Amino acid sequence: MKPPPVVYHGPDTLEEAVRLLAEHGAEAKVLAGGQSLVPMLNMRLTAPRRLVDVNRLDELAYVRSDRHGVRVGALARHADVERATHAFETVPLLRQAVRTVAHPTIRNRGTTVGSLVHADPAGEMPAVLALLDGEVLLRSERDGERTVAAADFFVGPMESACREDEVAVEAYFPRPAGRTGTDWRELSRRSGDYALCGVGTLVRVDDAGAVVAARAAYIAMGSVPQVVDLTEAAADGDWSAAAESAADQLDPEDDIHASAEYRRHLARVLTARSLKASYEAVAP
Amino acid sequence: MPDKHVGQPLLRKEDPRLLAGQGRYLDDLGRDALAAAFVRSPVAHARITDIDVTDALDVEGLVAIYTYEDLPDRIAEPLPLLIPHPDLTHARTPHCLANGEVNHVGEAVVMVVATDRYLAEDAAERIRVAYRDLPPVVGVSQARAGDRLVHEDVPGNIAARSVQENGQGDAHSAIAAAPHKLTLDLEIERSASMPMEGKGVLAHWDADDRTLRVHSSTQTSTSVRLAVAAKLGLPPDRVEVVTPDVGGGFGVKIVHPWPEEILVPWAAMTLGRDVKWVEDRREHFISSAHERGQQQRIEVGFDDAGRLHGLSVEIWHDNGAYVPYGIIVPIVTSTQLLGPYKVGAYRVEFTSLYTNTVIVTPYRGAGRPQGVFAMERTMDAIAEYLGLDRLAVREANLIQPDEMPYDQGLVFQDGRPLIYDSGDYPTMMRMIRDLVGWDGFEAEREAAAGQGRRIGIGVAAYVEGTGMGPYEGAHVKVETTGEIVVSTGLTTQGQGHYTTLAQIAADVLGVAVADVTVITGDTRRFKYAVGTFASRAIVTSGNAVAVAAAKVAEKAKRIAAAALGDGIAPEDLELGDGVVRRKDDPGSFIDLQTVAVLSNPLRYAFDEAAKAATQFAAAANTGDEPGLEATGFYMPERSTFAAGAHGVVVETDPETADIKILRYCVVHDCGVVVNPRIVEGQVHGGVAQGVGGALYERIVYDDAGQLVNASYMDFLIPFSTEVPHIETAHMVTASGVNPLGLKGAGEAGVIPTSAAVASAVEDAERGRGATEQGLAIRRMPISPSELYELRKGRVHA
Incomplete structure (x- = not known):
């Protein structure tokens, strides 16, 4: 459990970081919070020749909100997102979900943008970004800045659209339009563990309380965050039927903690509970 | 003080x-x-x-x-x-x-x-x-099949086969002759x-x-x-x-x-x-090493009151690739399975099997959790079969206080007879009944059901042989600074020996605990010891410390008597408050520290205090060897038997099958308690590991023999958030084996947890009315996913 030899770079500016990746990207990894990367290094599951540590880029340690949404800089820790009241008021789902990310000590160190780039299918924040139709701002020496929508960002398990010469600079979580309620819930073996199944929902209602939009996003139920549109299925407020329809569209796998069938069952149960909670948060 | x-x-x-x-x-x-x-x-x-x-x-x-x-x-x-x-x-x-x-x-x-x-x-x-x-051999079933061999010169993968009977007749005949019979097949998975x-x-x-x-x-x-x-x-x-x-x-x-x-x-x-x-x-x-993995087949014969007439248990024990520690674990399972009960004619047979997995050696509980699981699942199954209260069935089978010492007729893991020295199991069961609220639980169950919630209650009892030999020793010395140094050869790894052994020495020498320093696990300081395991340290080393300290006290009195002169005899003196004093005149005393100086007759004075011990001073020559110190050993004749009962209330989510412990109650008897805070801590730590074994921890090998969850991410040790508040009640039945009346407490908390939780989950899942059957838990640990599977198998009328 000792990492193999690695060359360490600690750039002081974003420009320098981007330049280092332009030069060494193929053999480098960006180190932010290190909550996934460092254990993988120690177990020699990954062996990059170089680390580009972005922890000195203080200008990226921000969580900013306006009436359109929340912008999270690359060096904002999960705990910053969790604690930012303005972010909660703008996009309540952020706090609802981020508080289920691992444990406080991990949230104090791990970054939200880092978890997006890591693209663990069991990670909460990728699913939140996907549910909200958010986007990620990337920067490289070659292309300058580019923005990738959540739907295109998560490519496969542990694989995002962030190229090896790019730094993910910021994630943008838009505020849902209209009268929208959100909810996040999951069941994990122990508190703070990766969820056996996690679901976030979003329900928009009109002034009469009729459902005009409903969506759910899932973690640990496929190789990337699974987003299911349930507007039609939930139109008449039958959450169980909507949950049934959602579960039919998921394809979870067995592992040592739970069977695929149980996971699908959980998706059904949690979706119904979550849709109801989202609805009740905004129903007249 | x-x-x-x-x-x-x-x-x-x-x-x-x-x-x-x-x-x-x-x-x-x-x-x-x-x-x-x-x-x-x-x-x-x-x-x-x-x-x-x-x-x-x-x-x-x-x-x-x-x-x-x-x-x-x-x-x-x-x-x-x-x-x-x-x-x-x-x-x-x-x-x-x-x-x-x-x-x-x-x-x-x-x-x-x-x-x-x-x-x-x-x-x-x-x-x-x-x-x-x-070809790898993985798991008990594959080892039993015997078509693949771990060691080519070990047929059937069988390291050992062992049978014990308790001398109360043929178990199979007793079972056959009993009014009712049941058979249970059980399994406990690997942990570590x-x-x-x-x-x-x-x-x-x-x-x-x-x-x-x-x-x-x-x-x-x-x-x-x-x-x-x-x-x-x-x-x-x-x-x-x-x-x-x-x-x-x-x-x-x-x-x-x-x-x-x-x-x-x-x-x-x-x-x-x-x-x-x-x-x-x-x-x-x-x-390193793992433990727990066993399959068991139980046959039991009993009467209308649930009293056992005969019990036959077969155990298939996974000992991993090698057996450097012998067959202690299955021996402990076979013998401690009996718990506080009289089972009639008993026969137990275990087969210890090689597999291509990490070796199996004792882990806190050391085979007892499996044995208690077997016995307590059997008790619940009998109650279910007869429609009797589960606690009542247990109470019908208890060894009574007036039957102590009680000979179970078997040979224990120390090679000595399995004789329970003391215990009051009926009181213990009454205490757990009261503590967990057994009698009022039906009302709670109905109230919860009214809210759409499922709750269940379970109980399990155990007896634990502790404090086995061959021996432990201690060296106690009073330094000329007044510091008392207690050296014991046994090691310490969190049990609080620096405190508990100091308490024992302090009482014998009449000093403050703060004046006593305990040294453990250093062969330069003490060469002869066995080790800290099997809930034995406080029993064996505690008594040895008392023996050594008593020798020091006697020596201190001899030297002080000589120093005080005036015709005073050692018997006229006592130790207390850091001095040796006259019983009839406490104002006449000599500091223990000074006695330590006098205990070493000196030719050369190296400081002011030492002058008192030089040849032209009034030497207190008693003929003793120099130094106010002594070595003492305690060699128990056999183990001393602690006991306890756990009661647990769980809630199972009707939809997600999530399992939550609502209450965890412990009645605990480890004889005379040296330090109640430390014992409580031991119980808490044990229960935490027990909860791990019941609901979370399992070592998972795939068919190729790869350990697939070899990290703390996937081997689920409960966090503080998963460990329930633990309510504890103590009772004391002093050991009849050792002078201090002590029994061990180190493993207690972990022993009955899987059995108690299984009992409670099964109770929460009890059939409702005529339309739904209950389900039977035959394997632990249990996860929500597994409870969901069990529910699917339930027959709905």
Whole structure:
């Protein structure tokens, strides 16, 4: 459990970081919070020749909100997102979900943008970004800045659209339009563990309380965050039927903690509970 | 200062140091030592066809690479069989490094020594070992089938087969003749001790002095010393083994010598340099020890009141790839299964089986959780069958206080008769009934049901043999500074011995606990000891400390009597408040510190106090050997039997099948309690591990023998959030075996937890009305996913 030899770079500016990746990207990894990367290094599951540590880029340690949404800089820790009241008021789902990310000590160190780039299918924040139709701002020496929508960002398990010469600079979580309620819930073996199944929902209602939009996003139920549109299925407020329809569209796998069938069952149960909670948060 | 320290809930003397980060663990030592790393087998069962180290040779900082071929003489022989037993007919023990064949993932194949651990691992990574795969044997069922063999010369994979009967007639006939019969097939999965600190060894060879000093994170420094001396061909007195602070043991560190405990000292001697090896977490998972894995078949015959007439138990025990620790675990299961009950005619047969997995050795509970699971599942099944209250069935079978001492008619793990020395089980069961609220629970269940919630209650009881021999000893010395130093050969790994042993010594010597310093696990200070395991330390070492301290007190009285003169006899004196004083005139006294000075007649005065002991002063010559010190030993005739009962209330989510413990109650009897706070802590720690074993922890091997959850991410040790608040009630039935009346408390909390939780979950899932059946839990641990599966199998009318 000792990492193999690695060359360490600690750039002081974003420009320098981007330049280092332009030069060494193929053999480098960006180190932010290190909550996934460092254990993988120690177990020699990954062996990059170089680390580009972005922890000195203080200008990226921000969580900013306006009436359109929340912008999270690359060096904002999960705990910053969790604690930012303005972010909660703008996009309540952020706090609802981020508080289920691992444990406080991990949230104090791990970054939200880092978890997006890591693209663990069991990670909460990728699913939140996907549910909200958010986007990620990337920067490289070659292309300058580019923005990738959540739907295109998560490519496969542990694989995002962030190229090896790019730094993910910021994630943008838009505020849902209209009268929208959100909810996040999951069941994990122990508190703070990766969820056996996690679901976030979003329900928009009109002034009469009729459902005009409903969506759910899932973690640990496929190789990337699974987003299911349930507007039609939930139109008449039958959450169980909507949950049934959602579960039919998921394809979870067995592992040592739970069977695929149980996971699908959980998706059904949690979706119904979550849709109801989202609805009740905004129903007249 | 209280009259008596024993019985007081004193704060632990060791905690300020440990909590302030001033502990000194193995890896805190030997900063400049060379580091060892190991190439371990990535496959479960194979012949080694080639080892190619070429690529590793140019790693900077490499010092040495050793394979089996490099090992001399006794180090090349298999490691010792620590506990031979006549029924252990096919014992196989591992080599320090694999000798042509590997039998589990993680078995050490090559040792690498380099200037630091990073470089040692870099070199290890470049060593190529070629394997020719053999079919792996994984799990009890495959081992029982016997068509694949772990060791080709061990037919049926059977290391041992053992039968015991309790002398109350033929069990099968008794069962056949009983009014009712049931058969249960049960299974307990593998778990492991998982101390926070893994193993570790540091060795220093002094070539001039020809002495070897070994630091090891062990539960038995004295036994490591003898084992290392034997393997390295050194006289034991040339080997010192010191145990630094140890970050938990829970059984795995009683095994010795581990290959690394031989190889690291040997490398230090060979290289003439200090060498250190610190086990990492993955190594601990795949190359230390596991426990628990068993299948059981139970046949029981009983009458209308639920009283047992006969009990027959067959156990198939997974002992892993080798049996260096013998068959202690299945022996404990077989005998402690009986708990507080009279079962009529009893027959137990166990088969201990090899598999291509990590070795199985005692883990806190040491076979008892499996035995209690068997017995208590049986009690619940009888109650279900007869439609009786589960507690009532248990109460109908209890050994009564007036039957103590009670001979269960079996041979226990210490080779002595299984005789319960004392206990009051009816009171114990009444106490758990009250504490957990058994009688009022139906109302609670109905109230919960009204809210759509499912709750259930369960109970389980156990008896635990503790404080076994052969012996422990202690050396007690009063320093001329007044400090009392208690040295015991046994080790400590979190039990609070620096406090509890000080309490015992302080009472005998009439001093404050703060004046007593306890030294453990250092063979330079005390050579003769067995070790800290099997809930034995406070019983054996506690009594030994009392013996040694009493000798010191007698000596102090003799010297003080001579010093006081005036015709005073030692019998006229007593110790208290740090002085030796006249019983009839407490104002006439002499400081214990001064007695210590006088105890060593001096020719030369080195300070003011010492003058009193020189030849022209009024010497207090009693003819005693110099020094106010003494050594004492305690050798128990046999084990002393603690007991307890746990009651638990759980809630199961009707939809998600999530299982939550709402209440956890413990009635605990460990005889005379030295420190209630520490005992409570032991119970809490045990219950936490018990909850782990019931709901979370399992070692998972795939069919190829790969341990697929070898990390704390996937081996689920409960967090504080998963451990319930624990409500405890104590009772005291003093041991009839030892002078202080003590019984062990170390393992208690973990023993009945799986059984109690199974009982409660089954109760929560009890059928409702005529439309729904209950379900039977026959296997632990249980996860929400597994409860969901069980529910699917439930018949709905």
